[in-house]
Amino acid sequence: MRHFYTFGFCLLALLGSSLRVQAQSNDEPSYRKEFTYGINFNTRGGLIGGVAVRSTRVLDEKWSRFWGIEGVEVKHPKEQRLLNGATGGSFVAGKSNYMFVIRPSFGMQRVVFRKAPESGVQINALLGAGPSVGLLMPYYIYYDYTLRENGGRAVQEDIRSEQYDPTLHPRAELILDRAPIFTGAGETNVKVGGHLRGALSFEYGRYRDAVAGIETGFLFEVYPKNLMILRAPNISDSALNTNFFPSVYLTLYIGHRS
Template identity: 45%
Template sequence: MYGLSVGLASAQSAEEEESYSREFTYGLNFNSNGGLLGGAMIKQVYHMGGKWYQFWALEGVEVKHPKESRVQNYNTGASYINGKSNYLFVLRPQYGREYTFFRKAAESGVQVNGLVAAGPSIGIMAPYFIEYDRSNYIEQQGALYLVGPLIINTEQYDPNVHTNNFFIVGAPGVFKGLSEPSFRVGANLKAGLSFEYGRYMESVTGIEVGMLVEAFAGDMTLMPNASNRNAFFSVYLTLYYGRRR
């Protein structure tokens, strides 16, 4: 009887380990091209058999130029990104495969997966606008005096046109640029490892780390006076949470 009980317990434990067929997660992405917070992702995983899984994912991130630096106008207190002409936001639908190296026990432990994924990259280029002082001034004894009305125009930043930073009074924000988007088509490929935690089998909390490369067709000028490229490489970390069944 004792041996039969042990056998049943082992079979039950193995069944618990294989007890989920789907997993849905969502999380925040941090990457070397996105600054402090890169973007967000959602992911749906399906069990294929054994230790293999397939998944569909969607990532939305901002890609920044490595030369970006924020400057403050001390007269107005507002800030802007010096030399930036365009934002780049990217949507990445992906299909991938996962392999489980170490499986998490039913109520504790860590599960380690290896993964690869690929898919199209939909680039959204949005103009970066600044508020530029177009008023008339005269200079007397080293000081500027306003002549006539104050004229502040909202214009796409071109460092070859807006050469005097003194007259850049601020930036209206990203939503202004998103009202005038243009699109680029590309592709991406990533590889990584995920480490899943969770008190119970149906709960998923974890991190994913890896590398991603993507390339686009067309003009990808983010900063006119800096070196721009069509291919981007990044390392990333994603914090995610979800459920499985």
């Protein structure tokens, strides 16, 4: 976890020092509003972490304020996908809940380096915070309860879709596959926490009304209680799970200005 804190403190230091850095151009920007949307990648997510949108209002030549919202999936770092060789299905060992998070964010952005009007890269530093709405949705599997004779012939086929619990479903070979992702959507539990983010954005916009760029930074997220994602026999849920979710993220975004 040390690299999360080191990265975060360095980024906060850079944001603070940027208050003393003069932009190379003091010209007023030619736009007042900016709207962007993008794809998020983070160290707590899968191949693609989620999606994000943001609206920014320019205050002066250096400062802007923004609000945004992003939706991501948060995974446990010990998740391990297993394959059922007989059926070709797959599942995550011990996973009892999906965790999806909706994060409204509010914050400030400062220009560290302003690009030329029609070319170059603009560097912005930003700091934001807001609530985190965690959605714990049950992770369902297909478990084979079929009764069989000594020779292995099925007497009565019985395959059930149930929320995965390693104590109730101890035999991995009888887990045929995971159920569709929204099977347990009606049993979703909502947990509310908060988050803090700090980042640098590298913004490229060849035209005055268009923008594209990369934002990279850290995010610290915390909840009042541990959120159960994984379960394991003989290990308490509180020992296996946590209420603190630090991550490093990168967002690719495009948008327009007016």
